[in-house]
Structures are given as structure tokens and as C-alpha cells.
Amino acid sequence: MATWAIGDVQGCYDELCALLKRINFDPAADRLWFAGDLVNRGPKSLEVLRFVRDIGAVTVLGNHDLHLLASARLPHYRKHKDTLHQIHDAEDGDELLDWLRRRPLLHHDPDSGYTLIHAGLPPQWDLQQASACAREVETVLRSEDYGHFFEVMYGDEPSQWSEDLSGNERLRFIVNCFTRLRYCDAQGRLALQEKGPPGSQPAGFRPWFAWPRRRSRDMKILFGHWSTLGAWDGDGVHALDTGCLWGGKLTAFRVDGEPQRTEFDCPGARKPHL
Secondary structure, three states: OOEEEEOOOOOOHHHHHHHHHHOOOOOOOOEEEEOOOOOOOOOOHHHHHHHHHHOOOEEOOOHHHHHHHHHHHOHHHOOOOOOOHHHHHOOOHHHHHHHHOOOOOOEEOOOOOEEEOOOOOOOOOOHHHHHHHHHHHHHHHOOOOHHHHHOOOOOOOOOOOOOOOOHHHHHHHHHHHHHHOOEEOOOOOEOOOOOOOOOOOOOOOEEHHHOOOOOOOOOEEEEOOOOOOOOOEEOOEEEOOOEHHHOOEEEEEEOOOOOEEEEEEOOOOOOOOO
8 A cells, every 4th residue: 555645736637647547556555645736727627626535535725725615605706817617617516615625734644754734834833733723724614604714815914923813814824824835034924925946035035944943843744835846855845746737747755655756747737927
């Protein structure tokens, strides 16, 4: 039995199938983890969502997954770049959305020691704090009143963690860390608009995992979200978003046993900045 963690698929179902064939995935014996952003921008988001649900894979929520949920509930959030209409219009669309909103923001596997998230953690959070914060948002998303949160989810503020944060501001900060974070400063102030590779960020900011005093340094973290970072292994983290959507690669990382990367070259469903 093997366990593989897979980076951002974003609706690239054919490429996912090709990657699974390359790793000799056996659905009867093997397990899959997904680092979020199952959907959007690629051509077959509906097929990806059905596949991941039907095989019982572990997946954490990414920003595009939350956008799907928000845009289904509040249509004015829909964008011309989205490729989510097949899910909105599908006969089983409501069932898929209900399944998706019950996925976690963080998955920790005590056997392997790996923690799976979509984006990043601020330097003040260790595993215990991160898990507790994830549960706060998950409780809201799984409640009957989840739609209200989508009305206030978007925004870049507050930009820095404090235990004194409460209500929607606290929830928004947590979501931004788990689904949008790339760069922060030593105090954990987020630079959410910075999307380029390391070296392109403003002075005083580093990749969230590069701060030597972050409290998550003893964790083994798998994450996606950052296609311009590419395949990064170091600082206790493994980056899995290798830009399949943009003509890069789709990555599978073996979690059990010796770490191993397997990649599939992707033709690209979109070109950058389009």
C-alpha cells in the first residue's frame, strides 16, 4: 500500500489520470491526499471533484475550492475566468458542494508525521495552534449558517495574527493563511498580493517557511498553492504545486517510506496572467 500527496489539479482531470497511471495507483490498496485547489481554470473540474469524492481521498480546502463554494451560494462572486459552471449546473452539484464544504483545512497524519495544508502557516502557529484554528473555520463551514461566512470571507485584513482576533476578522485571517499565504515578515504580517518566486518579494518579507524562528519548524509540511515556487524540498516543507495548469507539471509525492517525487508534464490549460 502506498500513500501519495498530489499538488493543485485545478480541473486538469486528464493529467491527473495520466499521473496516477505513472505511479501505478491501485484504488483498492493505495491512498491519495490532495493539497487543495481541485477545481477551476482547468477544463474538467466536475470530473476531478467526482473522482476525489468517489475514491474517498483526503483533500484539504484551497482558495479555488472555497471560491467554488462561495460562488455557488452567492452568484455575484462568479468571475469570467472561472470554469465552474459544470459543477453549478450538474444534477449532483449540490451533493458535491455539500461534500466539499465538509473537507478540512489541515490534515495531520500521526503515522507518517506529515501535515497537509494548501498554502501556509504564520510563524506564531505550531501544530496544536494550527489545528485549533483550522477547526474554528471548519465548524463554521459545516454549520447550517455557512453561507453567511462567504459574505465576509474575502479581504486582506487583518494582516497579522493575534489571539485577540475574534469573529469574522479571526476567521478571515485563518482562511487567508491556510489558502493564500506565500510571504510574510518576521512578525507574521502577511503579504497576500505577492505571488512571484522567491527574490521577487518586497524587502523584509520571506517565504512563510523560511523564517528560522517559526513555531512549525519541527513539522513535516506538504503544501500547494505556489506554482511560481515550483518543486521545493527544504526547511521542513515540500511544495507540490508545480504549475500543471500553466503548462508545468502535476506532482505526486510519496508520503510513506522514503520521500519520492513523480511528475507528469502538462500541456497547460491556461497561460499565465490570462
